[in-house]
Amino acid sequence: MKNDVNLTVQALQRMPYYLQHLRKVDENGVQIISATAMANVLDLNEVLVRKDLSMICTSKGKPKSGFPVKELIDNIEDYLGYNNTxxxxxxxxxxxxxxxxxxxxxxxxxxxxxxxxxxxxxxxxxxxxxxxxxxxxxxxxxxxxxxxxxxxxxxxxxxxxxxxxxxxxxxxxxxxxxxxxxxxxxxxxxxxxxNLAASLAVLSQHLRNEMTEESKGVDLNEHTAL
Amino acid sequence: MKNDVNLTVQALQRMPYYLQHLRKVDENGVQIISATAMANVLDLNEVLVRKDLSMICTSKGKPKSGFPVKELIDNIEDYLGYNNTxxxxxxxxxxxxxxxxxxxxxxxxxxxxxxxxxxxxxxxxxxxxxxxxxxxxxxxxxxxxxxxxxxxxxxxxxxxxxxxxxxxxxxxxxxxxxxxxxxxxxxxxxxxxxNLAASLAVLSQHLRNEMTEESKGVDLNEHTAL
DNA sequence: ACCCTTTCGATATCCTAATATCGATATTAT
DNA sequence: ATAATATCGATATTAGGATATCGAAAGGGT
Missing domain, CATH: 3.40.50.720 (NAD(P)-binding Rossmann-like Domain)
Known part of the structure; x- marks a missing residue:
């Protein structure tokens, strides 16, 4: 357990996603995972992931291989309080x-x-x-x-x-x-x-942009350029 | 309507709170409200509120008085898409x-x-x-x-x-x-x-901090010093 | 009519999270 | 054994939102 550190809210928000992916690869028998690999899957910066994982992981990450999956799962579950209701x-x-x-x-x-x-x-x-x-x-x-x-x-x-x-x-x-x-x-x-209304607001803004661009007849490829 | 501008996600998230407060003061017959007043109620920086409001408000804010409440309500509702389902x-x-x-x-x-x-x-x-x-x-x-x-x-x-x-x-x-x-x-x-799990994670971290501080016998006033 | 105060809008600064860089270290291949 | 390479951890840099500052404008008081 390493629950004496305090994560930023942003890091906390990423934890459930890490956990979900770790459980998945664990089911497939993967024992060690690198921050780089996680970052690619979750579309995050690898340094960010490395920092996050090192914050909660009880053991250190090994160069060339990565972090132990089972341990990470335990650490995150403990940190997020999933084990004691x-x-x-x-x-x-x-x-x-x-x-x-x-x-x-x-x-x-x-x-x-x-x-x-x-x-x-x-x-x-x-x-x-x-x-x-x-x-x-x-x-x-x-x-x-x-x-x-x-x-x-x-x-x-x-x-x-x-x-x-x-x-x-x-x-x-x-x-x-x-x-x-x-x-x-x-x-x-x-x-x-x-703030569920905020999420809906984001959806609404996006749809409006889509519609107006469409009516302008904007080249669809402009999107992919983003 | 001023829905040609794009707000940042952060600004969008604040909109529902603005709207809620505006509706409330509108019911009380308030016709003009200053960004300063809104900022105090919602515990936000006044410059931030002013910028947000000026982004979506069709008319300009008047020095010494503020922004028209009814217009703000309409503008936000329009922007958030509350009027067309x-x-x-x-x-x-x-x-x-x-x-x-x-x-x-x-x-x-x-x-x-x-x-x-x-x-x-x-x-x-x-x-x-x-x-x-x-x-x-x-x-x-x-x-x-x-x-x-x-x-x-x-x-x-x-x-x-x-x-x-x-x-x-x-x-x-x-x-x-x-x-x-x-x-x-x-x-x-x-x-x-x-990410509902993220919210729960934040709650969990806070409660853990509360508990450990309590067991340490930390002076309660340390909290308020924050 | 003049001054005082409040708020606005614009600009500049700050702060924090995200990203990039780099030397060190462990694993794999030759 | 040695070289090559991927990853780690630490440090430096960047970026973007939040905050502070300041002159201008509008309303209220004398």
Missing amino acids: MDAVLVGVGSLGKALLGNNEFSKFGLNIVAAFDIDEDIVGQVVCGKKVFPLEKLQNLCERMHIHIGILTVPAEFAQEAADRLVGSGVRAIWNFALIKLNAPDHVLVQNE | MDAVLVGVGSLGKALLGNNEFSKFGLNIVAAFDIDEDIVGQVVCGKKVFPLEKLQNLCERMHIHIGILTVPAEFAQEAADRLVGSGVRAIWNFALIKLNAPDHVLVQNE
Whole structure:
């Protein structure tokens, strides 16, 4: 384990991709992989990959051969916390909240949603995707009893700050925020914003460019020149 | 409309936050807002906000007052494509795919999922959240008939490249990829990777830091010094 | 009418992540 | 054994977004 170092957010974001590829080559019996090879597959700079891997790998990379695959897999899984599950609560059982509750793939990443909360009386008491929905008043009690440190926020933007305050008051130390709003929280509480609208914005801009170029009759080869 | 300019990805990501805040102040009857004020609320640098707003705003900002709220809202909504819906197909009706199918909030962002596709015979033919699931063989025909340009990829990583190839072959020009793999696609096809695992990785790293600091008995005020 | 303050737009600077360079080292081939 | 080569680790450079600075313009107060 080498979890005393801190990776940059960018490096962290690359880790899941490294892991996915490492698992794949491991299945094929590959025991050692070079940063160069990984970089080619993932379309990244080889120095970047080398630096990333050396950050989390317990052993050193060997010149001419590379890094041990199995060890890298273990190191990344450990670093990302895939082996010890983090318990979380979800606040806001609307359309998006239900969607996340139903996504059982989070367990692969070490996340376990233990309960959900909402203010809507019609929803409270229901069991959504195997998770019981409690009234918001019970949030603090449950979080304290179960030592929950992660809150997932899927309420509308106008209620997000209030809900965040409740989470902080319940001892939560990290908030996964799906609302499009900048939350105020104490410094020791991490707010990780998830911005699905941003991805859609990127798609939209690209499609618009495609359309206008098309209507201009631009030579298609200009694209490939990029 | 001022959709001839191209924003950086970073600027695009900020747009939904601007929009959310603008809608809020608009409801309160505010007609003009300064970049400075927006920057304070959203915790951004004021020059950055000013530059972003001037990029998409059709009129100029007035010294001492700011930018017209209603116009900004219209401009951002236009730019992000919220007013003319983009039709999309979803490939991979597993846990995550179902979740996205059920999330009707995408319509607010101009995205409309018209159909889903899968290879699993048990799922094909079903109607999930009002969307019919077709066999993968029907993908090309439907995309061409309905002029679909966006594909949402929620298949396991090992099948992602194959599914992406099919989407490209069906005329799709932008892929929203939830698989943790680097897809190969022609240059004119945009691949927008969504990396939920990365967010969880950031949360995990933070919690680990919190725990180790706690066990070290570090003065809590060190946090606020950041 | 004049001054003061706030904000704008443009330009210059800074900072951090990504990339390039280079000597050192291990493996393979001759 | 020796030479050739691929990769590593460390250091230097580059690039691009974020931030700071400054003159100009517009509104408010006296």
